[in-house]
Amino acid sequence: MKILLIGYQKASMKNFAEVLSNLKQIKNKTYLFDNKLIKKSFFKKMCKKKIEIKNFRNLKYNYVITGTSETYFEKNLWGFFFKKNIEFAAYVDSVFNIKIRFTKSDYFPKIILVPTMNVKKTIINSFPSKSRNSKIIIIGFCYLEYLKNLFKKPINNSRQFNAYFTANLDYSFELNTLLKVYNFSNLQNKKFIVFIHPRSNIDIWKRKLNKFKNMLVTNKSFFNYYKKIDSYFGIVTMALLVSSVVQNKVFYLKTNNKKNKLIKLFKFMGFGEFQITKETIKLTIMPNIKNQNLLISKKESLNTFIDNIS
Numbered sequence: 001m002k003i004l005l006i007g008y009q010k011a012s013m014k015n016f017a018e019v020l021s022n023l024k025q026i027k028n029k030t031y032l033f034d035n036k037l038i039k040k041s042f043f044k045k046m047c048k049k050k051i052e053i054k055n056f057r058n059l060k061y062n063y064v065i066t067g068t069s070e071t072y073f074e075k076n077l078w079g080f081f082f083k084k085n086i087e088f089a090a091y092v093d094s095v096f097n098i099k100i101r102f103t104k105s106d107y108f109p110k111i112i113l114v115p116t117m118n119v120k121k122t123i124i125n126s127f128p129s130k131s132r133n134s135k136i137i138i139i140g141f142c143y144l145e146y147l148k149n150l151f152k153k154p155i156n157n158s159r160q161f162n163a164y165f166t167a168n169l170d171y172s173f174e175l176n177t178l179l180k181v182y183n184f185s186n187l188q189n190k191k192f193i194v195f196i197h198p199r200s201n202i203d204i205w206k207r208k209l210n211k212f213k214n215m216l217v218t219n220k221s222f223f224n225y226y227k228k229i230d231s232y233f234g235i236v237t238m239a240l241l242v243s244s245v246v247q248n249k250v251f252y253l254k255t256n257n258k259k260n261k262l263i264k265l266f267k268f269m270g271f272g273e274f275q276i277t278k279e280t281i282k283l284t285i286m287p288n289i290k291n292q293n294l295l296i297s298k299k300e301s302l303n304t305f306i307d308n309i310s
Contacts, residue, residue: 001026001310002060005091006033007067007074008047011198012093015143016065022146025306031061047071050104053080063309064088065113068101075105082107087309089113093143094238095261098122102130112136113305118261139302147245155247159230161185163193163222165239171204174235176276177253181233182212183280190230191215195222195239233274233281236262244269249287 003026007013013032020030037056038046045051049072064081066074068090081088089111092101098119102108108130114120120136162185164178178194185192191214196202202219209217222229222243231249234240241262244250251272255263272287 001029001062003030003309004033004061004064005030005067006037006064006077007091008069008071009067009093009199013067013091016091016093019142019146019302020306023303023306025303025310043073046076047073050079050106051076053077056080062087066090066109068092070097070100072104074101075107078105078107078109089305089309092119092123095119095265096236099126102127108134110134111305113139113302115139115141116265137305139305141241142302144242144245147242151245151247155227157226157230157248158228159190161191161193161216161225161229162188162231162233163195163225163229163243165195165222165232165234165237165243166197166200166205167235167237168197168199169235171200171208175208177235179212180276180279180281181274182215186214187280193218193222193225193229195219197237197239236260238262240266240271241269244271244289247289250289251283251287254284 003020005013005017005020017030017032020026021028046053053076064086066077066088068074074090078088078090088109090109090113092098092112092114095116095118099122102123108127110133112123112134114123114136115138117138120138123136124131162181164181166174166178182192194205194209194215194217196205196217196219198219202217206217209215222239226246226248229248231251232240232243233251235253240250240252249272251274252263252266254273254275257263270288272283273285274281274283
């Protein structure tokens with residue numbers, strides 16, 4: 001059994017590959033997509049519009065797991081896989097932007113891996129006809145569970161930094177919030193790290209922030225710095241959820257948007273809240289991170305899925 005993981009959101013697929021590579025059933029049998037399989041120019045075309053894929057180079061895999069995204073990339077793959085009778089599943093890594101991940105597709109995955117029951121319901125309610133023959137399997141936030149097992153022991157932390165995760169937004173939308181958190185960190189006599197979203201342009205952020213002292217702007221993983229970070233801040237990003245596993249304080253921006261499913265999850269997890277003031281920020285709720293088991297059901301677990309395809 002050889003399993004290929006391929007998706008537009010490469011960071012997400014890399015994390016999922018890390019989880020799968022540690023399962024006994026398929027240890028050393030998972031392979032992450034690289035540019036050898038698809039040329040960069042063709043990859044860009046696949047993301048922008050519907051196109052016909054005639055063949056892949058050296059597609060020697062028994063099973064494929066694709067990501068899901070707002071682009072046409074995965075949707076073009078699904079069409080190719082259906083026509084070539086290649087078995088595959090689609091992986092949903094988040095709780096928001098669910099509808100756009102499956103719209104404008106002529107083919108619907110027969111197996112979809114999702115993190116929560118709410119995501120499953122959203123897919124069924126949004127695409128009642130298309131999803132009728134699909135098996136939607138709740139696997140929880142498996143990468144989060146994987147990390148929690150790695151960080152069971154107490155961490156010796158110098159707490160000399162605060163950190164901010166940018167979202168996949170235009171910098172102008174959250175620059176003000178970021179600088180208020182920076183001012184707050186200065187008042188605490190802490191240095192500041194800005195982790196740039198993988199799909200954002202780090203050069204733009206660096207130009208905007210290069211005049212500020214005691215600030216590091218990076219697109220590296222926060223795992224390179226977690227032993228130095230006291231608190232994590234952000235607006236709405238999955239990175240906040242991941243950062244909670246290293247036993248630090250996590251704060252999200254307080255908002256009146258009651259429909260945002262990720263914020264509902266933040267509240268459920270016991271994250272702290274902050275709001276913007278004139279010069280800095282105010283912490284309105286202190287974090288109380290709950291040790292929740294996010295694997296929802298053993299009947300619909302990741303292990304069960306792997307057993308069925310192995």
